[in-house]
Amino acid sequence: MVDIDDLDRRIIQALMADGRASYGAVGAEVNLSAPAVKRRVDRLRERGVISGFTVKVDPALTGWTTEAYVELFCSRSTSGAEVLRRVEAYPEVIEAFTVTGDADTLLHVFAADMQHFERVLSEISAEPFVARTRSVLVLSPLLRREILSM
Amino acid sequence: MVDIDDLDRRIIQALMADGRASYGAVGAEVNLSAPAVKRRVDRLRERGVISGFTVKVDPALTGWTTEAYVELFCSRSTSGAEVLRRVEAYPEVIEAFTVTGDADTLLHVFAADMQHFERVLSEISAEPFVARTRSVLVLSPLLRREILSM
């Protein structure tokens, strides 16, 4: 994909395991000095390979425990950009994709409860470009983890 | 959900924006001293509210750019635990849910390319408890962000 070498990959993996690990600790894992690790991390950030650092919070503790995937059947060929412009106004929508298959767009939605979800769904359904929706509600999350490839 | 107060919420929000921010910097945002912030973060980790810290990596740079959602129609009522046990063996599966609707289980899958995805899909389809699958391939990710509620 991009010119990141094996050392970069190992640094990223170490930081994926613990994003607050000191550069020295990361360096110990990859056999590099702390300044060397920092320089590489800085460069990875500059190039956009690393877009930032975050905290992993138990999703149940946000208060928004109702999770659903909503397929959008768009009336006519609406552009992805326009769909994005409309759906990003809903903080409940955390992911949006254009997809293959019957539907045109897939939305990943979180809401506080069923009533909240129903309200959001009816609002999205009322958007002019939406012909029809099909929702799949998450009953229980079995697995949630990060991509590890590379 | 859990007894986290407003200060905890603001600390978590600050750390979501920058997971490597110093406790002093976080404290400046929430009007707390660095040690006070650290104690709260330690306690949030102990209680599992904060499960850890990570680095945000450009998904395209992992090399696994083929993304899909796969609905699993299970033969008979297979338990969620058993589904989990089988699908977590695939590193390509990063999320799994039991869901409402026609299908029983929804899988979020990443693969290097179409061939890789096809191979994984046929392997999953061959699992004894899987009667049928329906895949939705992601054409382009329009939006990807975190829950912000709380």
Add this chain to the structure above:
DNA sequence: CATGAAATAATGGCACA
């Protein structure tokens, strides 16, 4: 929870492969 001190980590300069 704040303060202050000691240990630890981050970061910029400099020499070297």
Add this chain to the structure above:
DNA sequence: TGTGCCATTATTTCATG
């Protein structure tokens, strides 16, 4: 270009009030 080493600055972390 990229690394290690060193010194300085900043941060973490633990004591005490």
